[in-house]
Amino acid sequence: MHAELDTPAGRHEAGDIAPGEPIIRVRDIVVGFGDRVILNGLSLDVMKGEILGFVGASGGGKSVLTRTILGLVHKRSGTVEVFGQNIDTLSYEERRQLERRWGVLFQQGALFSSLTVRQNIQFPMREYLDLSPKLMDELTIAKLEMVGLSPDVAEKAPSELSGGMIKRVALARALALDPEILFLDEPTSGLDPIGAGEFDDLIATLQQTLGLTVFMVTHDLDSLHTVCDRIAALGEGKVIAVGPIETMLASKHPWVSAYFHGKRARAAGIVSEGAR
Amino acid sequence: MGAVEAPLLATARNGRELVFVGNGRWLAVQGRGLEGSVDAALAEIAAAPTESARIDLSGVRGFDTLGAVVLDRLIQALEKAGVRFQIVGLERRFRPLLDEIVKGSHENPPRARHVNAVLGGIQLVGRTTVATAQDAMALLSFIGAVVAAMLRVIVRPQTFRFTSMTYHLERTGLRAVPIIALITFLIGCIIAQQGIFHFRKFGATTYVVDMVGILTLRELGVLIVSIMVAGRSGSAFTAELGSMRMREEVDALRVMGFDPNEVLVLPRLVALIIAVPLLTFIGNMCALFGGGLVAWIYGGISPEIFISRLKEAIALNTFEVGMIKAPFMAAIVGLIACMEGMRVGGSAESLGAHTTAAVVKAIFLVIVVDGLFAMFFAAIDM
Numbered sequence: 001m002h003a004e005l006d007t008p009a010g011r012h013e014a015g016d017i018a019p020g021e022p023i024i025r026v027r028d029i030v031v032g033f034g035d036r037v038i039l040n041g042l043s044l045d046v047m048k049g050e051i052l053g054f055v056g057a058s059g060g061g062k063s064v065l066t067r068t069i070l071g072l073v074h075k076r077s078g079t080v081e082v083f084g085q086n087i088d089t090l091s092y093e094e095r096r097q098l099e100r101r102w103g104v105l106f107q108q109g110a111l112f113s114s115l116t117v118r119q120n121i122q123f124p125m126r127e128y129l130d131l132s133p134k135l136m137d138e139l140t141i142a143k144l145e146m147v148g149l150s151p152d153v154a155e156k157a158p159s160e161l162s163g164g165m166i167k168r169v170a171l172a173r174a175l176a177l178d179p180e181i182l183f184l185d186e187p188t189s190g191l192d193p194i195g196a197g198e199f200d201d202l203i204a205t206l207q208q209t210l211g212l213t214v215f216m217v218t219h220d221l222d223s224l225h226t227v228c229d230r231i232a233a234l235g236e237g238k239v240i241a242v243g244p245i246e247t248m249l250a251s252k253h254p255w256v257s258a259y260f261h262g263k264r265a266r267a268a269g270i271v272s273e274g275a276r
Numbered sequence: 277m278g279a280v281e282a283p284l285l286a287t288a289r290n291g292r293e294l295v296f297v298g299n300g301r302w303l304a305v306q307g308r309g310l311e312g313s314v315d316a317a318l319a320e321i322a323a324a325p326t327e328s329a330r331i332d333l334s335g336v337r338g339f340d341t342l343g344a345v346v347l348d349r350l351i352q353a354l355e356k357a358g359v360r361f362q363i364v365g366l367e368r369r370f371r372p373l374l375d376e377i378v379k380g381s382h383e384n385p386p387r388a389r390h391v392n393a394v395l396g397g398i399q400l401v402g403r404t405t406v407a408t409a410q411d412a413m414a415l416l417s418f419i420g421a422v423v424a425a426m427l428r429v430i431v432r433p434q435t436f437r438f439t440s441m442t443y444h445l446e447r448t449g450l451r452a453v454p455i456i457a458l459i460t461f462l463i464g465c466i467i468a469q470q471g472i473f474h475f476r477k478f479g480a481t482t483y484v485v486d487m488v489g490i491l492t493l494r495e496l497g498v499l500i501v502s503i504m505v506a507g508r509s510g511s512a513f514t515a516e517l518g519s520m521r522m523r524e525e526v527d528a529l530r531v532m533g534f535d536p537n538e539v540l541v542l543p544r545l546v547a548l549i550i551a552v553p554l555l556t557f558i559g560n561m562c563a564l565f566g567g568g569l570v571a572w573i574y575g576g577i578s579p580e581i582f583i584s585r586l587k588e589a590i591a592l593n594t595f596e597v598g599m600i601k602a603p604f605m606a607a608i609v610g611l612i613a614c615m616e617g618m619r620v621g622g623s624a625e626s627l628g629a630h631t632t633a634a635v636v637k638a639i640f641l642v643i644v645v646d647g648l649f650a651m652f653f654a655a656i657d658m
Contacts, residue, residue: 113623
């Protein structure tokens with residue numbers, strides 16, 4: 001069998017990773033602002049093709065880790081490897097090539113407010129791809145429908161959209177270039193439970209159809225339970241537990257235990273009533 | 277693998293059947309090529325209608341959304357032409373993506389329509405006229421709201437936000453002193469230099485003192501300061517209030533029972549009305565100093581002569597005319613800046629547009645009002 005067939009979308013580019021191998025490899029990261037150390041020697045692997053849920057207390061540095069991997073926050077020490085490439089040693093061109101292979105959904109959507117939905121989604125396409133306007137429109141509509149929006153949203157301005165629609169459009173933009181890794185920063189926060197459930201299904205479907213690797217920062221126990229293959233918990237600036245939901249439930253760490261055995265966890269059906 | 281790369285989509289005829297053979301990587305990076313070959317295939321279908329077709333995709337190595345969209349185009353065309361067709365050889369893992377795209381609606385909502393230039397021009401005139409009238413109304417109603425807030429504060433002085441006012445006084449007044457002093461000093465220097473240069477021809481060099489004195493005290497001091505304040509503090513007010521509006525902070529104030537005009541606008545306005553006359557005074561002195569310095573160095577007019585000449589040239593009313601205008605200019609700049617800030621909408625673009633509008637309108641009105649004042653003072657012989 002040809003080696004390149006093993007990758008989800010059959011891409012053959014630098015740093016191809018076999019499924020089940022780490023696609024993101026974070027080692028001994030230290031990040032701090034001023035005197036405050038947020039991440040203190042954190043290490044984490046994200047395997048190719050999985051959905052990894054990342055949990056932690058508010059203000060604990062979940063978003064900081066995401067931003068560090070994306071290169072938006074300066075780190076004091078440690079290494080981040082994405083697709084087997086150390087992001088600190090890449091040239092400008094290599095970095096551009098890498099950045100078009102990941103998509104990011106920011107917490108507030110971060111849609112460009114002066115552009116329409118269509119222009120927002122086409123923005124990365126124009127930059128990186130050579131496509132005819134007609135094809136770009138078709139692709140835009142396809143992306144919009146993939147994230148569950150109707151095509152007539154295309155001409156709207158971001159300020160005319162509801163919170164849930166903004167998330168969906170932002171997801172469509174993150175998917176514009178068919179990325180291999182998708183970063184989601186609290187994708188279901190601010191959505192009603194039904195909307196959040198739909199969003200979870202959407203992410204699971206997209207992950208299967210597009211063969212994505214998903215790194216998801218979340219507080220939503222339902223999401224963790226239903227869509228995540230593995231969960232990593234952050235505490236004291238380190239990963240204190242990592243594994244499928246069973247590992248989390250069995251963890252002896254007080255914070256992890258409290259998180260996954262709390263009232264909300266019971267409501268989400270992660271642990272049955274009375275099982276403690 | 278052969279050295280020659282197979283085309284992305286080749287079309288062949290097998291008896292009465294059309295055969296499409298896909299190869300290679302059907303990925304977004306191949307966009308143009310892929311679209312070209314599919315459109316060629318579509319032309320083939322249109323040129324010679326057939327009854328059945330087969331799409332053989334066993335050679336396709338990579339497949340992303342773009343590949344699916346392009347393939348979908350082919351599928352749509354075949355369905356429309358009423359051709360029976362089957363897709364063979366597409367790897368199973370690519371199938372869900374294709375299904376997802378095929379089941380889409382294939383609508384393409386029209387873009388916002390562009391009107392033609394002439395019609396657009398007429399429309400623009402109409403819109404601008406309406407917008408200007410609305411602007412005037414908005415300013416009027418905003419002045420009303422601010423005056424109402426002011427009256428409430430006068431009735432209950434303890435509700436005035438004194439801390440906020442002093443903070444803005446420091447930012448708009450104290451921190452502006454160095455730049456205002458520098459600029460008015462330079463303006464004074466330039467006026468004196470030009471005056472001496474041209475008056476010399478008539479042997480009337482000493483009249484430069486009259487010119488510097490009257491020009492700066494009556495007009496230029498207050499104008500320069502107002503324009504500087506509009507650019508420096510007015511724009512800051514608009515941007516601050518605008519971003520507060522964008523992040524619903526203004527709404528938060530309102531639902532907590534505070535009047536944003538009272539909490540946000542009034543302290544800024546009062547701070548400006550105090551700061552601008554003070555800055556105007558400082559500016560006037562610096563301009564006179566600059567003028568005197570140049571008159572001494574360049575024109576050979578000693579400081580003693582300059583001062584005694586100045587005493588003769590200007591009366592107290594020259595100084596008063598300038599100073600009286602200062603609080604009005606401050607009110608214009610402050611009101612317009614705050615009003616524009618409160619009108620910012622949801623987008624970053626709107627913030628920029630309103631900040632620009634605030635500065636431009638404030639400077640324009642400052643100059644217009646200065647002209648009105650000039651007419652007024654001439655009429656009352658001051």
